[in-house]
Amino acid sequence: MSFPRRRRATAWLALATAGALLALPSAAVATPDPVEPVGVATTDGAASPDGVGSPDGVGAPDAGALPDASADASTTATxxxxxxxxxxxxxxxxxWGHGIGMSQWGAQGAALQGVSSSSILAFYYPGTRQANIGDPTMRIRLLGLSGRTSMTAWAPSGQTLRATAGGANLGVPTGGRLTVTRTSTGFRLEHRATRGGSVGWSTTTPTPVTLATNDGVVLGTSTTGGGTWYRGQAAVQPTSATLDVVNHVPMEDYLRSVVPRESPASWHPAALEAQSVAARTYARHETRGGGTYDLCDTTSCQVYAGRAAVTATGGVTGHEHPRTDAAIASTRGRILEGQTTPGGAWGPAFTQFSSSNGGYSVAGSRPYLVARPDPWSGTAPGDPVxxxxxxxxxxxxxxxxxxxxxxxxxxxxxxxxxxxxxxxxxxxxxxxxxxxxxxxxxxxxxxxxxxxxxxxVPEEHPSVFFLNDAWSAWANHEVPLGAATSSPLAGDWDGDRTDTVGVRDGNRLTLADDHTGVGTTVLDYGRADDALLVGDWDGDGVDSFGVRRGFTYFLRDALTSGVADTVVDYGRAGDEVFVGDWDGDGVDTLAVRRGNRFFIANSLASGPADRELTYGRAGDVVLVGDWDGDGIDTLAVRRGNTYLVRNELTTGVADIELDYGRASDSVVVGDWDGDSEDTLGVHRVETW
Structure with a gap:
């Protein structure tokens, strides 16, 4: 099926390329003597309101908004x-985060709407089932203490620190602080009776050291500063030249620090219960059969801060909370099991979660980690992410x-x-x-x-196009694109038979493939001071650029930077130039204007004009477009904000007279809705 061709011309448009343009010898256009101007016969048009840009005048969606793509299909538009x-x-x-699995803010939103923790988990991890694992011991690598050559430990108030190596009690004195330092043969232990005091006892051991009391242990990096109180015990293990510190702690005690770090303790109990199960399941999934630890204590694994922070003087600030303790206790031992592949073996699910999926989850590496719209994320009061x-x-x-x-x-x-x-x-x-x-x-x-x-986000719309699909005073599309200093462009940049806009900044061109205000193509062409032309020079349905230097034109067929494909001399350096498909063959060519006389060429070659006509007045602003959809471009003139449009390339009375926009607007011409007829648009720059 063939489609009618549409051509447009905007002689004041310009483009840019980093490549040098080819220069050919010049040949002046031979033209006869000018003819006396003939005015356009018009009647006074009805006074139309300045409808462009009025708040109630543009019936298009908000400019710059991309369509809601809720289907599970990727997009490749640039x-x-x-x-x-x-x-x-x-x-x-x-x-906030990767968006896979449970959205924590979504869980809160669901809980506030009366959804149970089991239903929340079933939504975010569909196809999983519940199981109970009891209270296994977790091994948590403490990254803030690992990778160092020494660390310090002491007992919480009322407790006595024990240090063992190879199953033997090393006999550390009571009270004070114990420093463990990595040596080439193992570890050296030094005890100070007072904070920052001198060493009063020491020993060495070639094997890893375990530190414990009956109520956890306080660990720090210095002999004088504060530390963190951990439940369970700490294992100090050798690496190549440093040490690792691993907290061995029962799962339920581990969660008492994790859950309030991952979700605010003030949240709804159902959200906290869902977080407890997800965190427990994730920890179980990550439990290693070998090695020296299962998880780390940062966002790379799960945030784990221990039982409390302890100051140098013994002040204690807890990291646990009664509300999250209750949620953990009410789900004690409960995890989710899933299948790695459909029909495969069941095991602890990979319950990834993030702060918020933004309203749509991301597919993960398991069948139960699906991409789907989330009706709850964004519904909880105070959700900032x-x-x-x-x-x-x-x-x-x-x-x-x-x-x-x-x-x-x-x-x-x-x-x-x-x-x-x-x-x-x-x-x-x-x-x-x-x-x-x-x-x-x-x-x-x-x-x-x-x-x-x-x-x-588009700028404060200092540069806005108002595009009209019909001959009326009201814009159908409002397109923000460019800066206050940008020059407007218009063309069919992708060959879809619908014209869109672009802007020029120096020799940088930014082009949009639709009316959303998003630039999809950026290229450099020519020089910043070149006169830029837009046209379909090879008849492929895609507009590209040319530049004019004097009376020489450098035209490129592809919408890329590069050397000109066609170089032609036409007219005189002082002529005003226009671009159009004057004979309906689908290829744009040149015309020049002297006064109100137009010299039109039907091919991209030097030589005499193929056609001449007079139209309008010498001071008129001239526009080119296919106003009636017959495939042939003709002329229009602008006087202030009044447009006088003729459908034939002959002298005569205007076929259309329209008031549109403001006298200060820049004008663009294009087929904005793909109906084969060119209509008007204006480019308006606002200043604040």
């Missing part, structure tokens, strides 16, 4: 966000460029297609002055923010 003039992107985003905003400094992103480069644009190449903004970013590229950098991991794609589900 989004380009150039470096802002002030060096800071305003960011909107959703979620399901939806959020922040700023991203370009200088922070610069550090990710190679060899000290400077980021020029953030380029989102793919999203997961789930939820607002098109979903989480699954493909991200940084265009830097030193080359492009692909950001390969989900964590890295966060760029230091809460999640990989984010998008730069």
């Amino acid at each position: 989004e380009v966000y150039p470096r802002p003039a002030d060096g800071t992107w305003e960011i909107e985003g959703h979620g 399901t939806s959020w905003s922040t700023t991203l400094a370009a200088t922070d992103v610069d550090a990710r460029c190679a060899a000290g480069g400077r980021v020029e644009a953030l380029v989102v190449t793919a999203r997961d297609g789930r939820g607002d903004l098109g979903g989480r970013i699954t493909g991200l590229r940084l265009d830097c002055t030193t080359g492009s950098v692909d950001v390969s991991t989900e964590f890295a794609r966060r760029l230091g923010m809460r999640s990989s589900w984010w998008r730069p």
Whole structure:
């Protein structure tokens, strides 16, 4: 099936490329003597209100909003966000963390709506079942004490510290502090009767050391400072040249510190119970059959802070809470079991969780870790992370460029297609002055923010296009794109038979493939001071760029930087130039204007004009478009905010007269809705 061609021309548009343009010898256009101007015969048009940009005049969705892609299908439309003039992107985003499994804020939202902990868990981990594991001992590597050459331990108030090695009691004196130091042959133990005092007792051992009392042990990094009180006992183990400290603690005691670190103790009991089961299950899943520890104590595993913080003088601040203790006790021993593969063996489930999935969960590595809309995330009062905003400094992103480069644009190449903004970013590229950098991991794609589900917010819309699908005074599309200093562009950048807009900043071109206000293509073409032209020079249905230098035109067929494909001389350096498909063959060519006379060429070659006509007045602003959808571009003139449009390439009375926008607006022409007829748009710059 064939589709009618539409052409448009905007002689004042311009583009840029880093490549040098080819120069050919010049040949002037031979034209006859000018003809006396003939005015356009018009009647006074009815006074129309300035409808463009009125709050109730644009019936389109909010500018810049991407469609809600709730289907489980990734998207690959490119989004380009150039470096802002002030060096800071305003960011909107959703979620905190990886989004796999349970959303903690979602669990709170569900609990506040009366959902039980069992139902919460069944929603976030579908296909799992409950089991009971009793109270096994966990081995938690304490990262703040590990990787060092020494650590210090002492007994909680009222307790006596015991140190054993190889099953033998080493006879540490009571009271004071004990320092364990790694040596080339094992460990040296030194006891100080007072905090920071001199060593009064010491011994060595070649084997790992276990430290314990009847009520846990306090561990720290110095002989004078504070420490952390841990339940259970501590094992000091050798590494190559340092030591590791591992807390051996019963599962239920371990959870008493974990659960209030992962979820606020003030939350609804059902949410705390769900967190208790998820944390217990995760810990059980991560329990190693060998090695020296099962889990660490940070967000890389589960946050574990021990029983309490202890000051140097003995002050105690608890890390446990009665409300979370109650939730742990009410679910004692309970875990979820799942299958690694459908029909496979059952075992402790991999119950990943994060602060918030932003309203849509992410598929994980197990059948029960599914991607699905979350009706509860974002419903709990005070939830600050399901939806959020922040700023991203370009200088922070610069550090990710190679060899000290400077980021020029953030380029989102793919999203997961789930939820607002098109979903989480699954493909991200940084265009830097030193080359492009692909950001390969989900964590890295966060760029230091809460999640990989984010998008730069368009600026305070200093540059806005108002596009009209019909010959009326009211805009159908409001498109924010560019800065206050940007020049407007319009064309069919992707060959979908619908024109969209773009902006030019120097020789940097930012083009949008739809009317959402998101730049999808960024390229450099020509020089900043070149006159830029837009046209379909090869008839492939995709507009590209050309530049004019004097009366020489350098035209490129591809929408990329590079050397010109066609170089042609036409007219004089002082002529006003226009682009259009004057004969309906699908290829745009040139026309020049002298006064109110137009010299039109039907091919991209030097030589005499193929057609001449007079239209309008010498001072009129001239527009080119296919106003009636017949595949042939014709002329229109603008006087203030009144437009006089003719459907034939002949002198005569205007076929359409319309008032639109403001006299100060810049005008763009295009087929904004794909119906083959060009209509008007205006570009408006606001200043504050």
